[in-house]
Amino acid sequence: MPRVLLIEDDPSVREGVELGLRRRGHELLAAGTGEAGLEALAAFRPDLVLLDLMLPGINGVQVCRRIRESSQLPIIMLTARGDDFDVVVGLEAGADDYIVKPARAEVIEARIRAVLRRLGAPAGPSGTEFHGDLAVDRAGLTVTRAGERVLLAPSELKLLLHLSASPEQVFSRQQLLEYVWEHSFYGDARLVDACVRRLRQKIEDTAGSPRYIQTVRGFGYRFGPLS
């Protein structure tokens, strides 16, 4: 069962979520502040972080950035504010998904499972594909750009694997939401847009004129064609 680190300052939410998830078989460690959560990372070695956005001391967005500096650990934000501003700021900081509070334990668990689901499917005998300067190893789940390893968050990696598996095919945001985030009904297209922006910052030469991930206005995104 996945190990989840919950960073949440409110004791009743902390306890409630802890109870709900424990009962569903998750191994859980709860931290009351961002600092405590970051400290617990090394010892607890979680598979995923559930992160409250509003924390005393360093806030959720800062915690998210700190974690992203060094690791590809999946992060789901728990936010009491579903307003655009908070959601987008959190997603830009590198979170893989977000849950608006209050949420049932079953919803939280479903999101956790979706983010943790084994990435992609091994394709091709070699396992490594080359797209321009980009080398994608589907089996090893690594991406290198001009020989240099690119650190991608799980959602970014999933998105890249999905898009590059069918070059030049256009996917709508809705399709990407379903494949990458497994949101089976109309979810939030901002997840896709924020993830594409982050991915572009990491793999494109100039973020302004993308080479790999192209926007198809009014419809969605496609991979290539590379010139």
Added chain:
Amino acid sequence: MRLLSPHLGLRTRLVAAFLLVAAISAVATAALTYREARSAVLEQAQDTAVGQFRDRVAALDPALPLNAQRLRSLCETLAREGKPHTWIVFAEYADLQVSSSDRPTSQILTEGLRRAARESAHASFQRVVRDGRAWLTIGMPVMFDQGDAGHRTGLVMYAVMPLAPEEANIAAMVTAARNGALPALLVAVVPALLAARSVVRPVRDLRRAAAGIGRGELGTRIAVRGSDELAQLARTFNESATQLQSSVAELREAEERARRFASDVSHELRTPLAGMLAVTEILDEEAAHLNADTAAAVRLISAETGKLATLVDDLMEISRFDAKAADLHTDEVDVAEAVRKTLQARRWEDRVTTELPDGVRAVLDPRRFDVIVANLVGNALRHGGEPVTVRLRPQERDGTPSLVLEVADAGAGIAPEVLPYIFDRFYKADAARTRSRGSGLGLAIARENVRLHGGTVHGANGPGGGAVFTVELPRGAG
């Protein structure tokens, strides 16, 4: 000033009115002067002529009876003596008609003058205008000089005198008046423009300031000059603007407070709910092992927690609409597919029949469209009666493509007196049912979402009973 049509500018109208007044006074003055001067000139001319002619005729002592030749020489003598005026002298004596010119009779002498000259013992005169030229005609009977009572000799002398010099004088006066009035009118333009400017400028300032206020620049004020009515108007405007500014500031503050309050309430409500909702499944599962009363209590808590969570969500959504903080994130979607997904996600496929033609694409906010469909179908399932039908059809109105979505149920329909209120917040159709299963906000939220897309929604009763909700949305970007 109806004559000066209101679509002319204020300045034009003022200048025109000013010039009109100046022109009227100039013309009136000139006309009066002309009339007085003209009669003075003419009277003087005719008095002189009449007096002179009378003296000359009285000095005659014709030896009667006269023959034509004598009479003619008499006329010529009189004509020669006509100084400074030259006159033509006609004489009528019995059936003799003689003149100092080559024609024996004049066309200028009128019958009226002849009659007057025959009947009166004194000189009669008449001003005659013929062919555009003015003449003075004088008729003078020649009398025997016998003391006071004169006796007619039967001879009547007439003088016809052109008034050309006088006419020329009068014409010169008219020219002088016109030549004087035109420059006066031109000069009048200057004060007219100045006066217009003094009125127009404050008005223009006022217009500019009012436009500024309209644009939301509430700090706009007008410089007050002087103490006339326009200055008072400017002062009133400034006072109104100050009051408006302070009330707007108050309103904004209140709005900001309300928004912050809603946001705080949301956060404070959501936090405990987040803890409670996460454990409701535990309660539900454990309820099976508890005694009946405790189980009922536990299930109640679990169900109410869920409702409370939905209510808080709906309230937040409504407050976002009220604060105009709700945005559209549009995407091009297949509408039939979108409706199907909404039904699937809520496991309503078996309870709802659909008529969804393929290939209807629209630019929508998929999340908000999901809310619209879910709230309408949810409302139909809860308050109407199954089967619920969802119909989609594309249509064109005024050249713009739109789509129509109908959600019909097979329930009892909506009472006509209730129909106008069904989209109101917290409106409960059945007053006895103080708390229905919905939050009472579903239809209000659906309508706000439809409006955000630039569409319309209305509820009615179908022909076969049951309520029908019709949503019409534009298919282009909302």
